[in-house]
Amino acid sequence: MIEVRDLKKLYRMGTETIYALNGVNLNIARNEYLALMGPSGSGKSTLMNLLGCLDTPTSGTYHLNHIDVSQVDDDELAEIRNKEIGFVFQTFNLLPRLSALENVALPLVYAGMGRHDRLEQAAEALRSVGLGDRMDHRPNELSGGQRQRVAVARALVNRPSIILADEPTGNLDSKTSYEIMDLFDNLHAQGNTIIIVTHEPDIAQRTLRIVKLIDGVVESDEPVNH
Amino acid sequence: MIEVRDLKKLYRMGTETIYALNGVNLNIARNEYLALMGPSGSGKSTLMNLLGCLDTPTSGTYHLNHIDVSQVDDDELAEIRNKEIGFVFQTFNLLPRLSALENVALPLVYAGMGRHDRLEQAAEALRSVGLGDRMDHRPNELSGGQRQRVAVARALVNRPSIILADEPTGNLDSKTSYEIMDLFDNLHAQGNTIIIVTHEPDIAQRTLRIVKLIDGVVESDEPVNH
């Protein structure tokens, strides 16, 4: 369902060219459970942004469900993003003036859901990440790990079939990060496709396949031994 | 040198009161190397902000080098912060329109250092965290782990004697986080006091003492067995 061929993303900085991605090839089937690892700066977030249709490559192709994403117009791309894909950002990207509940409800506004239903569905998503007692707090009234969990809840609230989580447990203690991984395990068991960037081997060991990037290319792509 | 007695920090949210810190007692001597751990929301960042003189408690006392910090006026407090304390924020807090180099040089502006010297000292700090080739990038042109390392470099550039690092390796792969810990080890060997919030046991094991918080109070305070 995800087919990436020779994907490149370059940035020109003055006389220098930075190859954030330098020819990535990847096939990801429906209902896969994959960890994306690699050193800081190796291109993981860049790849995630491309997979999430938040950015466009410099060259190469990305087919999502047999559609060449580069041939799709902006409105249709926005629709794919909102309906199909849930994205947890490495830097959370919460809106500072909205409460946790309003932040999580935002994707449901785009989905055209009525106010009562979306606040109820957002509340349920927040409870599923252990933040039932923090719904009215704004992001600056939350701890780092609580903001991270609001970002996770927001990515899941629209019940997307593809979940792209960029370091979803980086700010969490062991117990809380295992609770978040239990949540992802359940979503995987329900048939969804889960791609998690992590630098923690314990977290990666809970998935079924580990893809390692180095300097913008795939260095290894192996199933997890259970 | 750090003496905290019955420190409390409360937030009133409508009818509810949240006890972010609920009576913390702690003594930290010069040249200690301490890890602060605990579940998400247990009060670690709140305590770090109080120790870093970035916030004031609701009640209790904080003596830094025998000075009662609550009795100090704002100018003197700012001076203590800029000269004595290096702070790595959990959410980095970099200025988006400045390059990595300019961000790291900022504490030296407050220290009254001339432009040439501060850019040189900032460049050295960035090289020490492996970002010698990213100095002109702005924060949105850096990976998550690179931004984190800029935040570390900025905390160290003024050569403070107390380093407060709130999750300095949360976005880093193993190899890069060990390089950052080597840096902290060296600073400790030079006589400085290092307090690191971490949720990773491997990182905590590299320090000499682990303080665990739970629900805003100290649950345990133990030396590390080496």
Ligand SMILES: Nc1ncnc2c1ncn2[C@@H]1O[C@H](COP(=O)(O)OP(=O)(O)OP(=O)(O)O)[C@@H](O)[C@H]1O
């Ligand atoms: N401005 C605020 N208003 C209300 N509650 C707050 C505010 N700031 C923090 N809190 C609450 O205080 C508690 C402690 O927050 P703190 O940021 O110190 O936790 P932490 O231990 O650093 O957590 P994490 O590991 O997730 O970063 C949290 O439950 C948080 O929701």
Ligand SMILES: Nc1ncnc2c1ncn2[C@@H]1O[C@H](COP(=O)(O)OP(=O)(O)OP(=O)(O)O)[C@@H](O)[C@H]1O
């Ligand atoms: N807008 C940009 N302009 C120039 N270089 C960029 C830009 N965005 C990212 N880069 C560079 O591209 C490389 C890959 O960045 P990316 O964010 O994908 O890394 P990452 O693997 O997610 O790292 P981390 O683990 O630290 O989050 C980095 O070296 C970064 O400096």
Ligand SMILES: [Mg+2]
């Ligand atoms: Mg990243």
Ligand SMILES: [Mg+2]
């Ligand atoms: Mg914190």
